[in-house]
Amino acid sequence: MISTIKNLYEHDRRFRFAFIVIIGIIIFSSLSFFSPYDPDSSYDVPSDQSPSIKYFFGTSSRGQDIFWKMTFAIRNSLLFGISTALLSRIISILVGLTAGYKGGIGDRILMSINDSFIVIPILPLLILFNFIFQEKMSLFLLSLIMACLGWAWDARLIRSQVLSLKEREFTRTAVYSGMKSLPITLKEHLPFVMPIVFATMINNMLWSMGLEVSLAVLGLSDINTPTIGTTIYWANQHQALVAGVWWWIAAPIAISTLLFIGLYLLFASLNQYIDPRTRLLRMGG
C-alpha cells in the first residue's frame, strides 16, 4: 500500500499534485476541531471585512470568520461524499458481483435495471425528495438517498471485471475443487475487484459532492449545516456579489475547485494504475 503510493508519487505528476492538494485540504478541514468559533453562531467577528492577516478569507455579512467556517464546510462535505460513496459501494458491489458471476437471465434483468438507473436524471428526483422532507432533511439522509440512486455506473464496471475474472484459470480450478459460488465470489473475485471499487469511490465522491452543491444553492440541502454548497447558498441569500462581499463566495468556490481537481486527478491516476494495459507498459511487457 505505502510502496504503491510512493511509486505513484515518484512517477506520476498528476498523482503528486493530487496527493499534496488532498493532504492539504484534509489538514485544513481538520483545523475545524480547533476552531475558536462555533459553526452555528454568528456575529462573532465584525461583518464584511475583506481578507487580511487577521481574517485570512475575510468575514461574512453574518459576522462569521470565513476561514473557520470553511474548515467546517469542507469537513462536512468530505464526510458527506465519503458516506455516500461507501453506502453506494455496498449496492454496486452486490449487484456487480451477482450479475457478473451468475450471468444468464438474472444478469440480463439486473443489468436492464442497472442501465435504467444510469440514465435517469437524478437531480429532479433529489429535488422532489428534499422538498418532501424539508426541515427533517439531514446530510446523512441525503447521502442515503443519493447512495440508493448513484450506484449503477460502478456496478457495471465491477460486473465487467468479474466477467473477465470468471474466464480465468483459477476460477475454473476453484469450481472443479468444489467451491460454492458465494465463496468464489467473495474470496477469489472480490480482492481483484477492490482496486476498482476504491477508484470508483473517489469518482462517486466527486459526483455526490457536486450534486450537493446544486441542491444547496436551491436551498434544498440541510442549509443549517455548513457545507461547500450551503456556504454558497448563504452568500447568495445575502447577495454577496452585489454587495461587493466577493470573498464570501470566492472562498468556497476556490477551495472546492481545488478539492474537485485534486480528487479527479487522483481518480485518473489510480484508474491508469489499475488498468492492466498500462501496468504491462510499466513492467516493460
Added chain:
Amino acid sequence: MKHGFFFRYCLQRVGQCLLVIFIGITITFIIPRLAPTDPVESAIATANMSGQYTHPEAVAEIRRALTELYGLEGGIFEQYFNFWKRLLKADLGPSYSSFPTPVMDLIRRSLPWTVGLLLTSAFIAWAIGNLIGGLAGYFSQRGWARTLGVFCMAIRPTPYYIMAFVILALFAYILPIFPLSGGLAIGVHFSFTWRFITSLLKHAFLPSLSLVIVSGGAWFLGMNSLVSNIVSEDYVVYAEMGGVSNRNILFRYVMRNALLPQVTGLALQLGMIFNGALITEYVFSYPGLGYLTYNAVFSGDYGLIIGIAIFSIIGVALAILIIDLAYPLFDPRIRHR
C-alpha cells in the same frame, strides 16, 4: 435474417426506454410516501406560509388533485394504479403557484427552452470535444495537445453550478457584453425576424457556453484516451507504414472506431447533462424547466415539482431512445448482422 437482428435491436431499445420510464416514475411515486408527514397537507401549509393569497376554492381544488395523484387513500396498489391512470391522461392537476393554470401547461411552455438549450449545447460540446480530443490523442506529443489536456483535466470535475456561476460573475462584472438573464429581450416575441434570432442567440450564449465547456472537457478526455489507445493498434501502424496520409488515418480509420463508444457515451451521459442544464438555467434565469423548478421550490408548488420530475424522466428517456436508434447508422456491425 438481416432485418431480424436489426428489428430485435430496435425492440430491445424501446423496451429499455419503457423500463427507464417505468422505474423513474415508480421512484417518483415512492418518494412522497417516504415522508414522515402527509405530503399533501405539508405542501399546502408551506405554500400558505410563503405568503401567497390563494382562494379557498383553489385550495380545495388542488387538494383534490393532489390527493388523487399522490393521496394516501386506499391500498398502495390502488394508489399506484390511480397515479398511472392520471399520468396516462396527461392530467397533473392545476399548479398551486399560478392557479388555475394546469401544471402541464407550465411544463409545456418551458420545455422548448430546455430542449433547445440542452440539445444544441450537448451536440456542440460532443462534436467539438470529440474532434479536438481526437486530434490531441493522435498528435499527443505536441505542446498544444498537452496544454489542452491539462486544461480539460481541471475543467472536467468542476460542478456545473460553479462553472455557470464563474461565467456569470465574469461577464457581469468584467465584460458585460452578453445579457445575464432571461431567454429573450423584453418586447421581443417569437417570429422569424433578425431581431428575434439575435436576441435568442445572445441570451442562450452564456448558458450554453458554460454547458459546452464542462461537458466538452469530458468528451475531450474520453476521446483523447480512446484515440491514444487505438493509435498503437496494428492496423494503424500498417497504415502509417503503407504511407496513408495522417489525415486519412485519423479521420477514416481512428476516429470512426473511437466514435462508437462516444455515441453510447452520449446516451449514457445525457441524464447527467440534463441535471447540469437545469442548474445552469437557474443561474442564468433562463426560462426553461430549471428555472421553473426553482420557482416551484420557492413557492412550494408540490404538483409542479412532481410534474417536472416526471417529464424530465420521460424526456431524457426518449432522447436516449433516439440516440440508440441512430446508433446503427454509425455501427455497421448492427446494420449488417
